[in-house]
Amino acid sequence: MTDKVKVIYFTVDGKPEQAEFRSDFPADDVKDCFRSASEAGPNDILKLYNQKGSIINISPKLEENGPDSRYRLEVVATNCDTAIAKRLGVDMSGLEARLQELETKVKVENGDTPSVVYDLRNKVECFREKLEGVEHLSWLGLFKDLVRYKGSKHFYQNGTYLKASEADLKRVWEKFKKMSNVQLTTEVREYLRQPSFDNWQWEDAEMLVLLQQMYIDLDFVSKFHIEIPVLQTFLFEVYKHYNNVPFHNFKHCFCVCQMMYGISWLTDLCSLIGDIDVMIMITATICHDLDHPGYNNAYQVNAKTELALRYNDISPLENHHCAVAFEILEKPHCNIFKNIGPERYKRVREGMIKTILATDMARHNEILSEFKSIRDNIDYSNKKHKDLLMMICIKVSDISNEARPMDVSDPWIDCLLTEFFNQGDIEKLQGLPVAPFMDREKTTKPSSQVGFIGFVLLPLFETLAALFPVLDEHIVEPVRKALKYYTDMVKALEEEKKRKEERQENGENMVKNGEATKMRKLSQTNGSVTSQVEAK
Ligand code: LUO
Ligand code: ZN
Numbered sequence: 001m002t003d004k005v006k007v008i009y010f011t012v013d014g015k016p017e018q019a020e021f022r023s024d025f026p027a028d029d030v031k032d033c034f035r036s037a038s039e040a041g042p043n044d045i046l047k048l049y050n051q052k053g054s055i056i057n058i059s060p061k062l063e064e065n066g067p068d069s070r071y072r073l074e075v076v077a078t079n080c081d082t083a084i085a086k087r088l089g090v091d092m093s094g095l096e097a098r099l100q101e102l103e104t105k106v107k108v109e110n111g112d113t114p115s116v117v118y119d120l121r122n123k124v125e126c127f128r129e130k131l132e133g134v135e136h137l138s139w140l141g142l143f144k145d146l147v148r149y150k151g152s153k154h155f156y157q158n159g160t161y162l163k164a165s166e167a168d169l170k171r172v173w174e175k176f177k178k179m180s181n182v183q184l185t186t187e188v189r190e191y192l193r194q195p196s197f198d199n200w201q202w203e204d205a206e207m208l209v210l211l212q213q214m215y216i217d218l219d220f221v222s223k224f225h226i227e228i229p230v231l232q233t234f235l236f237e238v239y240k241h242y243n244n245v246p247f248h249n250f251k252h253c254f255c256v257c258q259m260m261y262g263i264s265w266l267t268d269l270c271s272l273i274g275d276i277d278v279m280i281m282i283t284a285t286i287c288h289d290l291d292h293p294g295y296n297n298a299y300q301v302n303a304k305t306e307l308a309l310r311y312n313d314i315s316p317l318e319n320h321h322c323a324v325a326f327e328i329l330e331k332p333h334c335n336i337f338k339n340i341g342p343e344r345y346k347r348v349r350e351g352m353i354k355t356i357l358a359t360d361m362a363r364h365n366e367i368l369s370e371f372k373s374i375r376d377n378i379d380y381s382n383k384k385h386k387d388l389l390m391m392i393c394i395k396v397s398d399i400s401n402e403a404r405p406m407d408v409s410d411p412w413i414d415c416l417l418t419e420f421f422n423q424g425d426i427e428k429l430q431g432l433p434v435a436p437f438m439d440r441e442k443t444t445k446p447s448s449q450v451g452f453i454g455f456v457l458l459p460l461f462e463t464l465a466a467l468f469p470v471l472d473e474h475i476v477e478p479v480r481k482a483l484k485y486y487t488d489m490v491k492a493l494e495e496e497k498k499r500k501e502e503r504q505e506n507g508e509n510m511v512k513n514g515e516a517t518k519m520r521k522l523s524q525t526n527g528s529v530t531s532q533v534e535a536k
Contacts, residue, residue: 355391
């Protein structure tokens, strides 16, 4: 049975208007209803006030009114009053202030609504308002009709900005340029080759210097005539295109590249597969998660985001990371490969595309089993064999947090679960499928790590170590230790839970026993009272 049509009367700029819709309409359609009635553009933010002057939610559930109790619709154009805001999009501080006002007013308005409904409505409304007008969110599928600001200010759902501010970028660039003229000590250059390297001790500008050092120490700068100023602008442009999300940020890119760098030295990869293929892997690791929005492929596809539509659901994120990498390399002042000639450029491009696309975990089993099938008689002159080895190497580097010392890897798993659970929260809000490891109600850090290390990480690492035994001590052994650490933790937590349940049960029994004793005493007392009364 379809709901009856409701008519909502309101004024906009003093003009009487009315909107008609059914309460089973999608929220966006109702919003569009008000938008078109008030001729508001996609960039504008709408606010609806009731007669008491309080803001009310524009939704299909909106309470019906009459022509003499009109609501008032206000169209809030985004105010881009500064140069930066004009260039980057919405003035977030203004929007934040209005949202604060919205939350306070909405709380007052619906006094009788249970607070939990309220808070949720507040959160959703607040979340939608905050995200409205931010271009990248079309990837999140939250708002199809989003503003098309070019390079608009992006931010992550918890309100932090997705991209660094101009001021931050300027500071990092200057520090990077200043430090890159300083000769790094041999000790630092040695430490940089260790899988135990601790990224948390280094600032972003310092990591940029270390990435530059990798190209120098692997001799790529001289062998491929890379100009240092071009290398610096390339690295900084890459830095600018990583987002401020909990896990898939620039630090992750650095860690993956540094692990690849460590593996290259440990296995002397350059002498095995040649300099250009190692340079492909180093550059691919630096670019492999460029502009990651903090929501994985499953989300992109389920939410039918712009990226999923653009890449037909085929590894949308990895395709995007690679496309951004070559958009950067197409800029003359960033093209570190401009002096290697068209033939080798073509080879580099093909190799980077292949290795970056291989980081899609959905292809994990496909790639691993194919590599296993050739590993024991690998032929380094066979391009197919080398391609598979390069794909395995970037995959190992990409998920290698647990190969690092516990005090380095532990914070990374927290970052990862923060990003995963944020995604799970949004998927729940949108009624989209939620993977178990993204559901904060179902996944704990130790239990998910036991599964991941045991079933994904160790089999992958042991497969590569079978080819390069030197890796066993340096990256497989730490992963085995991590598996034991989390397995013991899971056991300890299970025992603690059992003890708690036993205590509870005993507690209940004691209460029951106590009750029973009390009842017995009571009945004895009663019994004696009854017999006394009867005796009377
Ligand atoms: C595997 C993965 C995919 C996307 C983003 C990060 C990760 N990584 C990890 N996932 N990278 C390192 C780690 C790690 O140490 N642990 C996990 N753990 C859990 C949350 C997990 O189950 N991840 C997972 C498993 C399979 C999968 O696709 C088949 C995707 C994520
Ligand atoms: Zn990655």
